Amino acid sequence: MKTLTRFKNAFRKLALSATALVALGLSPALAEEINALVWCDHSAPEFLKPFEDASGIKVNVKEFEGTGAGMALLDQSQPGDWDVMVIDSIDVRRGVEKGLFEPLPEDKLPFGDLYPQVVLDAFTKLDGKRYGITEKFGYNTIGFNKDKVDGSDMQTLQSLVSDKYKGRIAIYDYYLPVMGMAALAAGKKTADLTEADLPAIKDVLLKMKANAKLVGEVTASQTALATGEVDILVGGGEWVTAGLAKENPALDFSIPKEGGILWSQSLAMLAASQKKDAALKFIQYVLSPEGQARLATSSCYWGMPSNQKATLTDEQKKVLRFDEQPGFLARAQLYPAPDEKLDKQMQDVWTQMLQAQ
Amino acid sequence: MTQSANARGGAVPWVAVGPALLWTLAFFAAPFIAMALVSVTVKGGGFSLANYQQFFTDPSYYRALFNSLEVTAIVTVISILLAYPFAWILAEQIPERWQRLALILAILPFWTSYVVRSYSWLLVLAEKGVVNNTLVQLGLIAEPIQLANTRFATVTGFVHFFVMLLTLTIFANLKQLSPSYRKAAADLGAGPVRTFLHIILPLTLPGIMVGAFLTFVLATGDYITPQILGGNNELLMPQLIMLQIGRRGDFPLASALSILLMLVVTVAYLACARWLKIERA
Numbered sequence: 061m062k063t064l065t066r067f068k069n070a071f072r073k074l075a076l077s078a079t080a081l082v083a084l085g086l087s088p089a090l091a092e093e094i095n096a097l098v099w100c101d102h103s104a105p106e107f108l109k110p111f112e113d114a115s116g117i118k119v120n121v122k123e124f125e126g127t128g129a130g131m132a133l134l135d136q137s138q139p140g141d142w143d144v145m146v147i148d149s150i151d152v153r154r155g156v157e158k159g160l161f162e163p164l165p166e167d168k169l170p171f172g173d174l175y176p177q178v179v180l181d182a183f184t185k186l187d188g189k190r191y192g193i194t195e196k197f198g199y200n201t202i203g204f205n206k207d208k209v210d211g212s213d214m215q216t217l218q219s220l221v222s223d224k225y226k227g228r229i230a231i232y233d234y235y236l237p238v239m240g241m242a243a244l245a246a247g248k249k250t251a252d253l254t255e256a257d258l259p260a261i262k263d264v265l266l267k268m269k270a271n272a273k274l275v276g277e278v279t280a281s282q283t284a285l286a287t288g289e290v291d292i293l294v295g296g297g298e299w300v301t302a303g304l305a306k307e308n309p310a311l312d313f314s315i316p317k318e319g320g321i322l323w324s325q326s327l328a329m330l331a332a333s334q335k336k337d338a339a340l341k342f343i344q345y346v347l348s349p350e351g352q353a354r355l356a357t358s359s360c361y362w363g364m365p366s367n368q369k370a371t372l373t374d375e376q377k378k379v380l381r382f383d384e385q386p387g388f389l390a391r392a393q394l395y396p397a398p399d400e401k402l403d404k405q406m407q408d409v410w411t412q413m414l415q416a417q
Numbered sequence: 418m419t420q421s422a423n424a425r426g427g428a429v430p431w432v433a434v435g436p437a438l439l440w441t442l443a444f445f446a447a448p449f450i451a452m453a454l455v456s457v458t459v460k461g462g463g464f465s466l467a468n469y470q471q472f473f474t475d476p477s478y479y480r481a482l483f484n485s486l487e488v489t490a491i492v493t494v495i496s497i498l499l500a501y502p503f504a505w506i507l508a509e510q511i512p513e514r515w516q517r518l519a520l521i522l523a524i525l526p527f528w529t530s531y532v533v534r535s536y537s538w539l540l541v542l543a544e545k546g547v548v549n550n551t552l553v554q555l556g557l558i559a560e561p562i563q564l565a566n567t568r569f570a571t572v573t574g575f576v577h578f579f580v581m582l583l584t585l586t587i588f589a590n591l592k593q594l595s596p597s598y599r600k601a602a603a604d605l606g607a608g609p610v611r612t613f614l615h616i617i618l619p620l621t622l623p624g625i626m627v628g629a630f631l632t633f634v635l636a637t638g639d640y641i642t643p644q645i646l647g648g649n650n651e652l653l654m655p656q657l658i659m660l661q662i663g664r665r666g667d668f669p670l671a672s673a674l675s676i677l678l679m680l681v682v683t684v685a686y687l688a689c690a691r692w693l694k695i696e697r698a
Contacts, residue, residue: 128666227563233649236664274566274648283536289543289565400461403665408475411660414652415477 093118094143094338097130099325101196101358102146102346110354111345117338127151134160139332143339149324150236150397152184152192162329162336163189170347174366177389178324183397192326195346196355198363199313199392200237201320203285203296207310214314217245220294221267230284231268231275232295235410239265240321240396241294250321250393255402258409265413268294275414278361285311298380299323302362305379315388322392324366356380449679456672460665468673481657482677488568488643488653489636492575493629499576500583500628501621507584508591520588524581531578535645538574539565542646566648574642579635583628590624591617630689634682654678
């Protein structure tokens, strides 16, 4: 009898807990959820919470690095698992060709407020439909410690291949932007690269490698510059120096006379999403002046907001060199966007550079 | 009755082994077969041996395997040389009641995050790190030397980790040895050095080889340590594999490289198993 009573009590507690969980599940604050494949700059609570509080839409994020890894995650998922994805602007078409992305309603997004140079129709539009919207951009160029190097030297890419800074250079470990910089140093345009340009690019890369102390991914190269292990980061830019400006104001970047490489990341909506309205609301938030300011100053890495109306403070604008953007954009060249064959060849050249002693 | 009992007895081993077998099939055999099949395709295409052809004809690819083998060999040898005396002291010189505490202290490095430990080494070996500062202050070097972002740094990070592993396997082996062996050797007139070389060392070879094999397997397949500490100044196999996946998502080539790495590990296992008789009767 006692056992039966205990069982009844336990059952009642379980029923009450289940009811509470259901009620919680139906509460306005958790009314809807979307799943987003993102880069690390989208994961911070200070970026997501204002949207979740205002919209009642919870954003579940999963971080990934590299378009290949992101595409693999989508391949391994069920259609509808993901609603939004962050992707290199140059790779939006890769997703479109695989039927992954939904056209975006241009009239519901602030395209008029974006820097025209980063809208990048060539990469984000296909057959007249828009599949990606640039949310953040910056430059792969020369990041440096202005207390340790001659600022005038940082105005030309030739300094990276001369002996003057031998052993004081780090190279950012991502082949596309750094090979783009090597192409600029060799007097080529990144938009016109072909297989025939690879020997000249390789020649520059090998000279850079001979001067380099390390070839590092984001954290390693950032740490090397911040700790004084190196004084120059090839491929660096505001994404490395801006976030460290408070601790180390000597870190800076230049766009040399040959130009820098414009990087940009886009947001895309998954075609299989069952929550397209919520996904669009999230994209609208990210592109709003407030969302843009938060994204631009993410603790993971800073970058320029693509929306010119981003509500950045004067100090933040100064660190990002907001006022100099028109000049920077005029001199920047497009991120290399090779086709499959050239992409493979470029990566092989990069591998040869890494193995070179 | 007897027949039925035999039938039941015959089924018992399968019931016992079944879960492990299913686990192995699901999480090793099936993925391995899938990876092997993917490795003989090309990205976006059908059957091809192009991935293997590239590995064997492109020096920057097969060089990665040589680099991995060189680094692993150096790490394994140094780890054994450091771990053996350490295990010996633990097993023979430290009183029984303190051995447990000593073992816990020995494996403390395992408790910290592998990534954090690697980044810590990066700071220790940096130009302005503890090692360079000490060497400069002692007057042994005039200027800081490059220690971080080198093969030396990769080996240091590996050795720090694997010395502990080898210490445990050798320690376990030393504890299993009966003191009678040493007494018998002494009775027969053998000194400590001769006893060690002719009795103790051969009897602890299984412990050394188990640890060495684990070191080989784990170091050959490790991505984090060379990536953080090596400064990408040379590519090892795991880094080459990851390079194929990052942006391009070339899973066929990554699979082919992984299969080749597994073959090397298999050869190492066969070598250890045959020569040193790891299996026990």
